[in-house]
Amino acid sequence: MVRLGWHDAGTYDKTIEEWPRRGGANGSLRFEIELKHAANAGLVNALKLLQPIKEKYSGVTYADLFQLASATAVEEAGGPKIPMKYGRVDASEPDQCPEEGRLPDAGPPSPAGHLRDVFYRMGFSDKEIVALSGAHTLGRSRPERSGWGKPETKYTKEGPGAPGGQSWTVQWLQFDNSYFKDIKEKRDEDLLVLPTDAALFEDPSFKVYAEKYAEDKATFFNDYAEAHAKLSNLGAKFDPPEGFSIDDNFTAGVPEKFVAAKYSSGKKELSNEMKKKIRAEYEGFGGSPDKPLQSNYFLNIIVVIGVLAILTYFFGN
Numbered sequence: 001m002v003r004l005g006w007h008d009a010g011t012y013d014k015t016i017e018e019w020p021r022r023g024g025a026n027g028s029l030r031f032e033i034e035l036k037h038a039a040n041a042g043l044v045n046a047l048k049l050l051q052p053i054k055e056k057y058s059g060v061t062y063a064d065l066f067q068l069a070s071a072t073a074v075e076e077a078g079g080p081k082i083p084m085k086y087g088r089v090d091a092s093e094p095d096q097c098p099e100e101g102r103l104p105d106a107g108p109p110s111p112a113g114h115l116r117d118v119f120y121r122m123g124f125s126d127k128e129i130v131a132l133s134g135a136h137t138l139g140r141s142r143p144e145r146s147g148w149g150k151p152e153t154k155y156t157k158e159g160p161g162a163p164g165g166q167s168w169t170v171q172w173l174q175f176d177n178s179y180f181k182d183i184k185e186k187r188d189e190d191l192l193v194l195p196t197d198a199a200l201f202e203d204p205s206f207k208v209y210a211e212k213y214a215e216d217k218a219t220f221f222n223d224y225a226e227a228h229a230k231l232s233n234l235g236a237k238f239d240p241p242e243g244f245s246i247d248d249n250f251t252a253g254v255p256e257k258f259v260a261a262k263y264s265s266g267k268k269e270l271s272n273e274m275k276k277k278i279r280a281e282y283e284g285f286g287g288s289p290d291k292p293l294q295s296n297y298f299l300n301i302i303v304v305i306g307v308l309a310i311l312t313y314f315f316g317n
C-alpha cells in the first residue's frame with residue numbers, strides 16, 4: 001500500500017503546471033498502461049486489494065484511496081500519525097497517465113545524483129529524500145518484480161502473506177528507524193541494501209540526516225510524517241480546493257473487523273515448532289502423524305474409561 005501511494009504521487013513534475021499532465025497523486029496508477037511501467041511491477045496486487053473498497057464506497061476517489069491506504073498502513077505498522085487531507089480528484093483516462101521513467105532507479109551509475117534529479121523534480125529537499133527512504137523499514141523486494149533482492153531469506157520465507165523476497169529490516173511489518181541502523185551496519189547478508197539506500201550514508205549531505213535518524217527515532221518519525229504528507233499531496237487537485245480532513249473520532253458507523261487471513265495469499269506451511277508439537281502429542285498416546293491411529297483405538301480408550309468409572313463407583317462405596 002505504501003509503495004502504491006508513493007508510485008502514484010512520485011510521478012510529479014513541478015515544472016509542468018497543467019493537471020493531470022504534471023503527474024502526482026491523481027489515481028492514474030489504476031490504469032493498465034501505467035501499472036505496466038517496469039517500476040510498478042507487482043503493484044496490481046495492491047490495487048486488487050483496494051478494488052472491493054472502491055466498489056463499496058464509490059464516492060471515494062482512487063487518488064484518495066491510494067493515499068489513505070498508504071498513510072493508514074504506516075500508522076497501523078507503528079509509524080507516526082501523518083497529517084493527511086483528502087478530496088483528491090482522479091485522472092479520468094489512460095491517456096492522462098505520465099510517461100514511463102519518472103520514478104527512481106535503484107542502481108543508477110551515480111545513486112546520490114540520481115536521487116537528487118528525481119526528488120528535486122518533485123520539489124523535495126535532501127532531508128526529505130532521506131526521511132522518505134526510511135519507508136523501506138517496511139516491505140520486501142522481489143527479484144521477479146524489480147530484479148532486486150533475494151528470492152527468500154530467513155526473515156521472509158514464512159510470510160506473512162506470500163512468502164519470499166528480501167526485506168531491508170528484520171521486523172519488516174513494523175515501522176520504526178531500524179532501516180537506518182541496518183543499512184548503516186550492512187552486517188546481515190539477509191537484509192537488503194540497494195545502491196540508493198547505501199548512498200544515504202555515503203553522500204555527505206544525506207549522511208547528516210541518515211546518522212540522525214539511526215540514532216533518534218522521534219526525529220525520524222517527525223520528519224517522515226511531514227515528508228509523507230507532502231508526498232501524498234504532490235500534483236493533486238483537491239475538491240474542495242483546500243481539501244478536507246477525516247475525523248478519527250467518527251462514531252456513526254461500526255468499522256468492519258480486519259481479518260488478515262482474508263487478504264493473505266500464498267501457501268503457509270505449519271512452522272517446524274508446531275509440527276514437532278503435533279508429533280509429540282500423537283506419540284504421547286502411541287500414534288504418529290505418518291501412521292494415523294485406527295479408529296477402534298479411540299473406542300478402546302472410551303471402554304477402558306467406562307470400566308474404570310464403574311469400578312470406582314462400586315469400590316468407592
Ligand code: HEM
Pocket residue numbers: 002003006041042104105106107115132133135136138139140141142143145146147148194196
Ligand atoms: C529513494 C528511491 C527509491 C528507490 C530506488 C526504491 C526502490 C524500491 C525497490 C527496487 C523496491 C522493491 C520492489 C519489488 O521488487 O517488489 C521497493 C519497494 C518498496 N518501496 Fe521503494 N524505493 C525508493 C523510495 C521509496 C519511497 C520514497 C517509499 C515510500 C515513501 C518507498 C516505499 C517502498 C515500499 C513500502 C516497498 C516494499 C513493497 C512491498 O513490500 O511489496 N520507496 N522500492
